[in-house]
Amino acid sequence: MAIDIHSVLEAKRILGPRSPVNPWDKCTIVSIYPKDICDVKPTVFPHTFRVEKATKGDFSITVIGPSSWWKWVGDDQPYLEIVQSSIVMAKSFCEDWYSGLVGCDMAESMPGLFYVPGELSKAEIKTKHADKLIEAERKQKKYFAELVKIADVSWSRTNGNPNSINDDSRMAAMYLELKEKPWLQDFVSMEKTNCPACGMLMNPNFPVCANCHFVVNKEKAKAIGLEVK
Numbered sequence: 001m002a003i004d005i006h007s008v009l010e011a012k013r014i015l016g017p018r019s020p021v022n023p024w025d026k027c028t029i030v031s032i033y034p035k036d037i038c039d040v041k042p043t044v045f046p047h048t049f050r051v052e053k054a055t056k057g058d059f060s061i062t063v064i065g066p067s068s069w070w071k072w073v074g075d076d077q078p079y080l081e082i083v084q085s086s087i088v089m090a091k092s093f094c095e096d097w098y099s100g101l102v103g104c105d106m107a108e109s110m111p112g113l114f115y116v117p118g119e120l121s122k123a124e125i126k127t128k129h130a131d132k133l134i135e136a137e138r139k140q141k142k143y144f145a146e147l148v149k150i151a152d153v154s155w156s157r158t159n160g161n162p163n164s165i166n167d168d169s170r171m172a173a174m175y176l177e178l179k180e181k182p183w184l185q186d187f188v189s190m191e192k193t194n195c196p197a198c199g200m201l202m203n204p205n206f207p208v209c210a211n212c213h214f215v216v217n218k219e220k221a222k223a224i225g226l227e228v229k
Contacts, residue, residue: 018068025085026063027090027117029049029063029113030061031054031060031061032112037097039097041067043069044067044089047067049093050062059125059133061122061125066084067084094114103143104143109139114136116129147168148176151166151181154169155182160183165183165184170183197209206220207224207226
C-alpha cells in the first residue's frame, strides 16, 4: 500500500490526527494477475492501493490495514472518524476494481485476485490457501479466454484492424500461449531475442541474424532456399 505524504498532511490539517490504528487489523491481497493494479478511493484515508503484477506460475502479495473516513456532525463539533476494517477495504478494492472489466462476470470469469485475513507471507499463502490459488488460476484462464473471444470478434468485424485489439486481449493470448492468433502477430514480432552468436537483438521470425549473418534456425533457412553449411 502506498501513502501520499501530501494527502497525509492535508488530512491532518483539516480533520486532525487519526485515532491509533489497530496493528492487528491487516489483510493480505493475493494476485496472480500479470499486470500492476492501482486503485484510488478518494473518500477514505489511506486511499491509494497498489498491487504488483505477478509472473506466470507465481503470485504477488500486498498487505493493507484499515482506512478511515470522517463524518461531519455539526459546526461546533470535530469530525467523527469512521474506521473501515482491512477486510472491508480489501473486499472493496478487489470487487470495485474488476466489477467493471469487460469479460468479467464477478463469479466464474475474472482476474486472479483474492484476499485473506491477516498478514501472511507467500509461503503461508502456498500452504494455507493453495486451493484459492488454484481457483483463482481457473477463473483467470476463463476470463482470459473470454478476452480472446472478444478480440477474435473485433478482428473479424474490422477486417483485421490492429487498433481494434486492446492490450489486455494481447496479454490474455500471450498468457494462454495462443501466439498463432493473427491479431497477435505484429505484437509478437516486436519481441526480439538475442542472437546466440553476436548477442545483438534480432527478430525471432527470421532464421539469420542481420548483424553477423549467423544461421539461427537452419530448418527455416532451408525452407526459404538459403544454403546452409
